[in-house]
Amino acid sequence: QQQVKQSPQSLIVQKGGISIINCAYENTAFDYFPWYQQFPGKGPALLIAIRPDVSEKKEGRFTISFNKSAKQFSLHIMDSQPGDSATYFCAARLNSNSGYALNFGKGTSLLVTP
Amino acid sequence: NAGVMQNPRHLVRRRGQEARLRCSPVKGHSHVYWYRQLPEEGLKFMVYLQKENIIDESGMPKERFSAEFPKEGPSILRIQQVVRGDSAAYFCASSRQGRTDTQYFGPGTRLTVL
Numbered sequence: 001q002q003q004v005k006q007s008p009q010s011l012i013v014q015k016g017g018i019s020i021i022n023c024a025y026e027n028t029a030f031d032y033f034p035w036y037q038q039f040p041g042k043g044p045a046l047l048i049a050i051r052p053d054v055s056e057k058k059e060g061r062f063t064i065s066f067n068k069s070a071k072q073f074s075l076h077i078m079d080s081q082p083g084d085s086a087t088y089f090c091a092a093r094l095n096s097n098s099g100y101a102l103n104f105g106k107g108t109s110l111l112v113t114p
Numbered sequence: 115n116a117g118v119m120q121n122p123r124h125l126v127r128r129r130g131q132e133a134r135l136r137c138s139p140v141k142g143h144s145h146v147y148w149y150r151q152l153p154e155e156g157l158k159f160m161v162y163l164q165k166e167n168i169i170d171e172s173g174m175p176k177e178r179f180s181a182e183f184p185k186e187g188p189s190i191l192r193i194q195q196v197v198r199g200d201s202a203a204y205f206c207a208s209s210r211q212g213r214t215d216t217q218y219f220g221p222g223t224r225l226t227v228l
Contacts, residue, residue: 006156036219043118043205043219044157089156100147100212101173104156 003027004092006105013112019077021108023090026071031095034102035064035075038087047088048075080112116141118208118220126226127196135191135223139208146189147217148181151203163189164212196227 006023013019023033032051036044050057050064050073057064063076077084087109091102119138127133139146144165149157159173163183171181178196183189193200203222209215 002156004156034216041221043120043207043221045219046216049216091156100145100162100170101159102147102149102157102217103159104149106154106156 002106003103004090004105006090006108008108009106010109011111013077013080013110015080015082015112015114017080017112019075019080019084019110019112021075021088021090021110022072023074023092023105024070024072025092027092027094028071029094030092030103032093033064033066033073034091034093035062036089036091036104038089038107044089077110080110082112082114085110085112118206118218120204120206120220120223122223123221124224124226126228128228129197130195133193133196133200133225133227135193135204135206135225137189137191137206137208137220139189139206140210140218143208143210143218145209145212145215146183147207147209148189148191149205149207149219151205151222153202157205160191193225196225198227201225201227 034049035047037047038044048059061078066073087107089107090105146163148160151157161181162170178194180192203224205222207217207219
């Protein structure tokens with residue numbers, strides 16, 4: 001059972017464009033939503049994360065938008081660059097004493113063309 | 115400032131053999147998490163360990179899989195009598211503290227079962 005649904009599966013964006021990746025969840029007990037970036041042959045690296053008490057968080061060209069009522073969150077990559085080409089995973093973690101496991105989406109393969 | 119280290123990076127085993135995957139956490143981190151990534155899938159939580167203790171193994175298959183994190187040395191994920199379905203990338207993550215802390219991922223071990 002996939003607790004976090006991610007779309008699209010793949011995305012092609014021209015250099016300088018905006019890349020948008022969406023995630024949705026059902027469990028309202030999730031309280032931490034990170035995004036990870038993974039290059040081929042490497043492990044996932046934390047990109048940016050948000051908690052549900054804010055609706056937006058920006059770090060450089062990367063922005064998370066969070067809609068608590070819709071149970072959706074998205075990653076926006078502004079001015080996308082070829083070096084951003086990677087697989088992006090959203091994740092969610094439970095708000096409980098046993099909530100240490102990250103629940104990942106299936107990933108989005110992003111290709112930024114020159 | 116070494117990150118999470120995993121070895122081997124690639125492991126080939128024949129059906130029925132044993133696979134041992136090693137993970138050295140970031141220096142100073144005492145919490146280790148193992149995840150499995152099947153092709154075209156996101157990462158799935160397997161087990162969470164602190165030094166000498168298994169905290170949560172709810173994501174581990176009931177048979178053939180075991181994990182440990184001894185007082186000295188790396189964490190080990192052991193798969194006995196491997197089958198083709200065990201072929202996957204296995205990632206280890208570590209954190210300094212528990213649930214609320216950021217998890218830092220290693221580069222993974224890619225297991226191929228022939």
